Amino acid sequence: MRLVVDLNRCQGYAQCAFLAPDVFAMHGDESLLYNPEAAAEQREDVARAVAACPVGAILLELTDEDMADIGSQDAVAGAGAGSGGSR
Amino acid sequence: MTGEHTRDGALEHLKREGRIVIVGASLAGLRAAETMRDKGFAGSLTMIGDEPYEPYDRPPLSKQVLLGNAVADHTALPRRRAIDADWRLGVPATGLDMAARRVRLGNGDEVEYDRLLIATGVRARPWPNPEEGELEGVFVLRTRDDGEGLQRALAANPRRVLVIGAGFTGSEIASACRERGLKVTVAERGSAPLVGALGAVIGEVAAEMHREHEVDLRTGVMVTALEGDPAGRVRAAHLSDGSTVEADVVVVSLGAQRNTEWLAGSGLGAGPRGIACDAGCRAFDVRGIVTDDIYVAGDVARSPHALFGYQFLSLEHWGNAVAQADTAAHNMLSESADRRPHLWVPAFWSSQFGVNIKSVGVPPMGTEILITQGSLSERRFAAVYGYQGRVIAAVTFDNCRWLPFYEQQIESTAPFPPPFSTVDRRPEGNKPVPADFPDPSVPTHGPTITLSGYSPADRKMTFTPGR
Amino acid sequence: MTQALLREIIDYANRANPYPLYEELRQTPVSHEGNGPYVVSTYYEIQSLLHDPRISSDSRNLKATGDDPLGQSADDEGTALPPSFLKLDPPDHDRLRRMTNRPFGPPHSPHRVHDMRDELDGLVAGLIDGIAGSGDLDRVDLVDQFAYPFPVTVICRLLGVPHEDEPRFHVWAETLAASLDPDPDADPTQRGKGTTDARMELGMYLAGLIEERRKNPGDDMLSQLATADGPDGAMTTMEALSTSALLLIAGHETTVNLITNGMLTLLRHPDVLKRLREEPGLSVPIVEELLRYEPPVQLLPQRTTLSDIEVAGVTIPKGASLWLMLASGNRDPKRFENPDRFDPDRKDIQHLGLGSGIHSCFGAPLARQEAQLALSELARRLVNPRLLEDPPPYRQNAVLRGPRHLPIACDGVLPRAG
Numbered sequence: 001m002r003l004v005v006d007l008n009r010c011q012g013y014a015q016c017a018f019l020a021p022d023v024f025a026m027h028g029d030e031s032l033l034y035n036p037e038a039a040a041e042q043r044e045d046v047a048r049a050v051a052a053c054p055v056g057a058i059l060l061e062l063t064d065e066d067m068a069d070i071g072s073q074d075a076v077a078g079a080g081a082g083s084g085g086s087r
Numbered sequence: 088m089t090g091e092h093t094r095d096g097a098l099e100h101l102k103r104e105g106r107i108v109i110v111g112a113s114l115a116g117l118r119a120a121e122t123m124r125d126k127g128f129a130g131s132l133t134m135i136g137d138e139p140y141e142p143y144d145r146p147p148l149s150k151q152v153l154l155g156n157a158v159a160d161h162t163a164l165p166r167r168r169a170i171d172a173d174w175r176l177g178v179p180a181t182g183l184d185m186a187a188r189r190v191r192l193g194n195g196d197e198v199e200y201d202r203l204l205i206a207t208g209v210r211a212r213p214w215p216n217p218e219e220g221e222l223e224g225v226f227v228l229r230t231r232d233d234g235e236g237l238q239r240a241l242a243a244n245p246r247r248v249l250v251i252g253a254g255f256t257g258s259e260i261a262s263a264c265r266e267r268g269l270k271v272t273v274a275e276r277g278s279a280p281l282v283g284a285l286g287a288v289i290g291e292v293a294a295e296m297h298r299e300h301e302v303d304l305r306t307g308v309m310v311t312a313l314e315g316d317p318a319g320r321v322r323a324a325h326l327s328d329g330s331t332v333e334a335d336v337v338v339v340s341l342g343a344q345r346n347t348e349w350l351a352g353s354g355l356g357a358g359p360r361g362i363a364c365d366a367g368c369r370a371f372d373v374r375g376i377v378t379d380d381i382y383v384a385g386d387v388a389r390s391p392h393a394l395f396g397y398q399f400l401s402l403e404h405w406g407n408a409v410a411q412a413d414t415a416a417h418n419m420l421s422e423s424a425d426r427r428p429h430l431w432v433p434a435f436w437s438s439q440f441g442v443n444i445k446s447v448g449v450p451p452m453g454t455e456i457l458i459t460q461g462s463l464s465e466r467r468f469a470a471v472y473g474y475q476g477r478v479i480a481a482v483t484f485d486n487c488r489w490l491p492f493y494e495q496q497i498e499s500t501a502p503f504p505p506p507f508s509t510v511d512r513r514p515e516g517n518k519p520v521p522a523d524f525p526d527p528s529v530p531t532h533g534p535t536i537t538l539s540g541y542s543p544a545d546r547k548m549t550f551t552p553g554r
Numbered sequence: 555m556t557q558a559l560l561r562e563i564i565d566y567a568n569r570a571n572p573y574p575l576y577e578e579l580r581q582t583p584v585s586h587e588g589n590g591p592y593v594v595s596t597y598y599e600i601q602s603l604l605h606d607p608r609i610s611s612d613s614r615n616l617k618a619t620g621d622d623p624l625g626q627s628a629d630d631e632g633t634a635l636p637p638s639f640l641k642l643d644p645p646d647h648d649r650l651r652r653m654t655n656r657p658f659g660p661p662h663s664p665h666r667v668h669d670m671r672d673e674l675d676g677l678v679a680g681l682i683d684g685i686a687g688s689g690d691l692d693r694v695d696l697v698d699q700f701a702y703p704f705p706v707t708v709i710c711r712l713l714g715v716p717h718e719d720e721p722r723f724h725v726w727a728e729t730l731a732a733s734l735d736p737d738p739d740a741d742p743t744q745r746g747k748g749t750t751d752a753r754m755e756l757g758m759y760l761a762g763l764i765e766e767r768r769k770n771p772g773d774d775m776l777s778q779l780a781t782a783d784g785p786d787g788a789m790t791t792m793e794a795l796s797t798s799a800l801l802l803i804a805g806h807e808t809t810v811n812l813i814t815n816g817m818l819t820l821l822r823h824p825d826v827l828k829r830l831r832e833e834p835g836l837s838v839p840i841v842e843e844l845l846r847y848e849p850p851v852q853l854l855p856q857r858t859t860l861s862d863i864e865v866a867g868v869t870i871p872k873g874a875s876l877w878l879m880l881a882s883g884n885r886d887p888k889r890f891e892n893p894d895r896f897d898p899d900r901k902d903i904q905h906l907g908l909g910s911g912i913h914s915c916f917g918a919p920l921a922r923q924e925a926q927l928a929l930s931e932l933a934r935r936l937v938n939p940r941l942l943e944d945p946p947p948y949r950q951n952a953v954l955r956g957p958r959h960l961p962i963a964c965d966g967v968l969p970r971a972g
Contacts, residue, residue: 002165008406017660018919026660028441037161061165507861509607511644
């Protein structure tokens, strides 16, 4: 799994760090640090984190390794920089 | 006005079977490529990058990677979609022939284009004395290889690390070292860390953070020489105040240089300040005439911004790379009436000593600063910068949920000082004080926003001081 | 017009479907009449006000509103307890929330909520077993038999409140939740007294528990709040009481609605229910869409302005009462395509269901986990579930809106997984 968080969007709600604590971690009250290449077994937790992000800041790409056991799911989730959410 | 209605079908032809070349295979280049494919570009796409790696994310290199929480070669950027590109990695572009529409590569190959996007970014400014810079234990931090090498050096428990330059990267490195329990000295030419980017009022807060975390912070000094041992390992640095710092790891963090040398003599308006482009990301040539087929995005671009008096801005910001790449890609595949201006409000973040620093706008334009919320001494606050009676920028320390409000203030050119009260207003928020930026004509560690005047030709270094 | 609309929204007769009223309200993004509150009903305006430092959550900044029939009494907290962080501004809000977060979430307790999954699984399984064992599958009340006991058990365990005391504090929690509800027909004096009494009794009950935990601290949040001594120091007893009362009530009164609204919505959208049965992971986007489509907190009626501010062309004077209509913003067609359609495949879903800004829902990650597990297991185990009443009977509360009962029937209950 490849991850990138748009930390300009991130407002430190920490939903990702609650729901996938082995991939996302708060550093202090507001800073987010994350593992940009999470292991395949973190997939469910990461999916919860991506969905819960209140500002749609997490871009996730499932790689071949992740796809091996899940078939034909949409490989790309998250909003990235393209969606119109923030104004 | 889309494809089938175009005047001469040229755009439709370009989209169907044109050749687009992107020089620079990092964040901006990748996101631009994705946007082009999203917009239906079906022609050939060539991605040229001097590093041998597919596009990766750099911000983790000075944070997670140095802390050992992530691995340097595991920072490849997720893809938003497949881009079906011809990748030329590990090969630098070495020249441009604008008339023949050709990019020359380091291996002698030439690649022809119908549209060219330049996103070559910046590189770390090296230590000015090459011999000293070659000493083992001396690092810069920009690339994945840099990150990997520095991480390994830190993991070997050096007796002391010296960081030269206390900009954002230097401060983040010092923070990571302290978190790993390493002794760190930071030498900064300016009066405080971050002073070039955020001014001395905020710089003083940053200095306190260093000291509180037992960083040996030396300000107002320059490192004059690095000294090696007989085996060619760095062992000490000599400072302008006559002192010596013994260190077996030295990180040179003196800002960045634009990767524009390969364009020398090409006729493009490229120089040490970057490549000038119009608000629609089209590059200027040296005569100040805008080109039709060459676009620029990311750290290497200098582009005029409507919110800041159309002065050219160079932004070394992650978010700018993403937004400008998107705009450039859109415009490359649009008729002129459908093009969009790059109107992104500058924004960046830094994570250091457990504090989240975020900013919007252009702080170095500010002449005054007002602490609107919270308190400097608690290191939890929001502050706005004023310029000619309007709000020009804002910064927060661990207070980022308010930042969207200040961004709106900047976008709407709201008055400064703000005429309203806010939650958490303290006595220090009663009146503005001078923001106290250093004289911008004296280079410090390289602020991440550079204002570079109004001339697209970049014949000389022009600065507009914030007053 | 505004007052009339607000009355209709608050009117119990419209509880089952307030959305057409919200739609009407959105014709005027910021509406106001007489001495009434300024009502903000459109997405972008609400979103920016939630991040606007000129807006206070502290009712002490509210100017007295005279004879406003819909107005909140300026201090319905009474004198029993000081305001909780929900009704405070920074720096007090930030400090108390930070201290409360210490035993709950990252950075200090990063795994706590995540590691409750097994326990939550067990509770869900047990409650569904209970439905199976009740012997009457022709009439199951999903509220009383599932959606209420589940989150209440969770919050009790998390806080360290003995579950057997539930019948006692249930009454206080209901009364206090009702006090959030701007009911124009209630006798304000009578209601104020009821609220004060409930807060007093709840406060005394919690004070006893906290006292005991100070002596014999356990692994629960009450113990940790009572004994904490981080960089922000320790909470005063009164702060610990207000905070634990807030958590207990919020844990009681909101997740139950999220789960019940969720099952109701799924039963009204059998195609989605069917998909969820086959694909439990779909509960993740379903819960996000539910938070948009049927948010358990419909509006925030407690904000006020610290300065005159302009919103959507309307000047709201300093000290005005401000209502932020979250559920209306969530259905704003300027923000969401086909906003009245329940669509778990929606990609762009930055809803207001959990608020935004510094007061965004404290328990959000726990609520998400509870609702995801509850919905996916109910969908998987209940065989051919169907609504017996549509709409079901609702609770009185217009703010914390949800069915009081959700009577369903089903043909059977599948066994637990593995």
